[in-house]
Amino acid sequence: MSGTSNLIQLWQIPSTRLLLRGSKLSKEFCATLCFCKKMQTATYEVVNGSYVPVAQTKKEISTEDKTLTRIETVGAFQKLPMVMPSIDLLYSAIRKAKRVSPTKGIVNIAKRERNRGARQLDALMKELAVPLRTYMENFPNKKYLHPYERSLIELTLGDGNYEEVLRRVDALRKKVVSVGKEHASLCAKSSSKREAEELLGEGMKKLEEIFKLEGKAVDDLLNIAKTLRAMPVVDLETPTLCLVGAPNVGKSSLVRILSTGKPEVCNYPFTTRGILMGHIALNYQHFQVTDTPGLLKRCDEDRNNLEKLTLAVLSHLPTAVLYVHDLSGECGTSPSDQFITYKEIRERFSDHLWFDVVSKCDLLQEKPVVFITEDEDADDLDVARYRRVGPDGAIRVSVTNEAGLDELKSRVHNLLVSQSARIKSQNNNQEKLEVHT
Structure with missing residues (x-):
């Protein structure tokens, strides 16, 4: 015992x-x-x-998966590192490398010179390679981004361009390291002061040539960082109103009325060339509002990247939809085409909270507008009714004479309050699910 x-x-x-x-x-x-x-x-x-x-259990694996899921949030673009222009990075590295002195205590002139040459080449290699490695480590891997931000990268920069620029930057880094080490080694093995000086000059020149020739990858990365940082930041926990409709139907004008956002307002199609974000403050509550590029009547394969941005917002963000219709004939898209697009989008995103607005009501005539390309007699009753009053339950507004704006603001507030309740309910259900599993 x-x-x-x-x-x-x-x-x-x-x-x-x-x-x-x-x-x-x-x-x-x-x-x-x-x-x-x-x-x-x-x-x-x-x-x-x-x-x-015992091997890792399913419970532990599922916990790791949940951790990865939690990491998948928006806001990665605001954490991108600052990228220095390639020419500035190069000459800054050269200046710092030339200030490197040989190791103290070396009496022999030849040994001291080859030591100095090797140290300066090694310093130049590191001054160029370390920032490039930092860029590679801090620019996020696209597959770990939130689906909305992945879509922004693909549709704004072009499919595969983001990865290609990062690949070129990494290839430049590897080449700088390889050439720098090679010439530093040659310099360290030189047999005379003169040979060491010549090898140092050759190594410096070779690294400078490589960086000038392939440094455009760094400048391309700098432009990518600028573009991505300019993307609007979306808070997934804040209720968001998304304005959708054909080009030039008045979405941007309504955003200016409803929120702090100040999008460009002009009388031509596709004024909105990206996702624009504003904020709404109603009864001490804060909400978000997005102005999106217009949608035309065509299949997804034929849509341009601006239209795909709109679909990405609806697909990946928890938004309520304010669909804007223009029956006045001013927007350039016929009411019949607007109706077809509207039915398609409404059916595809039927799970979203939704209400409709008919804009420019001050321009509406007693008789519905019929475009020359349309056959009024061939239309069914739904299209004919849409031409007259728009979708069921739609309210009519006009920014010009301020008709219906008070009702619009009230409806928007009620919609966003409902969206807020929906987000809280979904978060609570998710937490309960995580606890049980």
Whole structure:
């Protein structure tokens, strides 16, 4: 029993004290103690009379998956590193490298010169390669981004361009490291002061030529960083109103009325050339509003990147939809075409909270507008009714004479309050699901 009590007492001694007294313990006891502590942090099962570590359980794997899911949030573009122009990076590195002196205490002139040359080439290589490595480590891998931000990269920069620029930057880094090490090694093995000076000059010139020739990759990365940082930041927890409709139907004008956003307002199609974000403050509550590029009547394969941006917002962000219709004939898209697009989008995103607005009501005539390309007699009753009053439940507004704006603001507020309740409910359900699993 005395041996057992001694073992229990030793088990309760902190590990630091055990180390201090390690000389008094037998090797067998230390091995036993280490195995017991390992048993506390690992799961084992008995196989053929021996303890074998159990593989990672499904529960642990699912926990890791949830952690990765939580990482997938928006806002990555605002954390991008500052990229220096390639010419500035090069000449800054050259200046710093030339200030590197040889190791003190070397009396022999030839040894001192080859030491200086090797150190300066190594310094130049590092001054160029370290920033490039920093860029590679801090620009996010696209597959770990939120789907909305992945879509922004693909549709704004072009499919594959982001990865290609990062690949070129990494290739430049590898070449700089390879050439720098090679010339530094040659310089360190030189046999005379003159040879060391010549090899130093050759190495400096070679690294400068490489960086000038392939440094455009750094400048392309700088432009990518500028473009991505300019993307609007969306808070997934804040209710968001997304204005959708054909080009030039008046979405931007309504955004200016409803929010702090100030998009360009002109009388030509596709004025909105990207996703524009504003904020709404109603009854001490804060909401977001997005102005999106207009949608035309065509299949997804034929849509341009501006239209795909609109679809990306609806697909990947928890938005309520304010769909804007123009029946006045001023926007350039016929009411019949608007109706076809509207039905398609409404059906595709039927799970979104939604309401409709007919804009420019001050320009509406008693008789519905019919474009010359349309056959009024061939239209069905739904299209004919849409030409007259728009979708069921739509309200009519006019920015020009301010008709219907008070009702619009009230409806927007009610819609966003409902969207806020929906987001909270979804978050609560997600938390309950995580607890049960």
